[in-house]
Amino acid sequence: MSDHHHAHNHLPQDTRQTVRRVLWLTLGLNLFVMGLKWIIGALTGSLSLQADALHSFTDSANNVLGLFANRFSSPEPDRDHPYGHQKFEAIGALGIAMFLGIACFEILQGAIAKLFIGQSETNISLNELSWLVLVLGINIFVAFYERNIGRKINSPILLADAKHTMGDIWVTLLVMFGLLGVWQAKVWGLPQFQWLDIILAFPVAALVFYSAWEVLTDNLPWLVDETAIAPEAIHQHVMAIPGVINCHDIASRGLLGRQVFIEMHLITTAEDVTTAHAITEAVEAKLKNIYAPARIMVHVEPRPYISDHIALDGYIDKSSYN
Structure with a gap:
């Protein structure tokens, strides 16, 4: 609750x-x-x-x-x-x-x-x-x-x-x-x-x-859902959080100060869901503190999905990975 x-x-x-x-x-x-x-x-x-x-x-x-x-x-x-x-x-x-x-x-x-x-x-x-x-x-x-x-x-x-x-x-x-x-x-x-x-x-x-x-x-x-915050800026904040190994495919929309929506894919050091969840909570708390009012969606992925695509330009569909 x-x-x-x-x-x-x-x-x-x-x-x-x-x-x-x-x-x-x-x-x-x-x-x-x-x-x-x-x-x-x-x-x-x-x-x-x-x-x-x-x-x-x-x-x-x-x-x-x-x-x-x-x-x-x-x-x-x-x-x-x-x-x-x-x-x-x-x-x-x-x-x-x-x-x-x-x-x-x-x-x-x-x-x-x-x-x-x-x-x-x-x-x-x-x-x-x-x-x-x-x-x-x-x-x-x-x-x-x-x-x-x-x-x-x-x-x-x-x-x-x-x-x-x-x-x-x-x-x-x-x-x-x-x-x-x-x-x-x-x-x-x-x-x-x-x-x-x-x-x-x-x-x-x-x-x-x-x-x-x-x-x-x-x-x-x-x-037109233009990017609200530079993906690099979000990347920098997220990478500074302990337990984060990689953060990619960052997207944001809305208007800063009015309301923003942020989503990203995250890879953490955690071995279990509970620890991974705690790390994503820390990510959300930090970003909300900086960009509020914001709604944030974090998608946690396993290690092999590490990517250097910070933003969604040149987007690669993960489901085609072998």
Whole structure:
């Protein structure tokens, strides 16, 4: 029983409750921000602000997606998902990246159309600009709040969301700068400033695209079972354990710090199963200490199976040995 209990300590904690609370709160704030930007964008005819509203729309979509993924991504294994459910969260993050890509395309399309069709007037008043300051304040709060809690509980969905909201802060600053220019264009009689609004739609789109790319590269290794830890590093730790003669065919997957799965073949000095088991327990304890949360599978083999294949590249099937 104690052994079973010991294994459970190394499961990632279930932080879904906290994640859900954060996501609901930020969803409310993001919807408010999106509505405000869209209304001001429509009133003033500002393309960069409408693009920014689209950016905020993806923020809200992310929250909804996050809540959806959160319902399914329990780290606890069950009968149907013996390796836990955390890939659901990574799939959620991929959906976020897809949303961002689409939003990016929409923004560029609108900006290019306006450049070719010619400029429609953008009118902005100080009143509308002051509302944008409030929007900025909310964005800054959401980003730092999510990032803090995301780091504290190590939640990929909160960190991806916070990263996106951080992008939102810069975008809103850029757009405000452009609209200040448009507002001043009237005062100074500089019609060139009218173009600022359209020109700024391009960097806004680029920022949206960049955040999509970052979310993708953070989550793909987890989904395609990329090697989580260099086999040589694991080999070095295992070989240092008394009683280990050889360790080969080491594989790992998952994401370090989130959850890793490690497997290996081991040859020990032990003559009986009980002693061999004690050595594998020492191997598991050491690796869990270094790479937790981790689930480790050790396959003990007899002496003739000694191999110098540390990793699984150039994999040789043992059953074909004579």
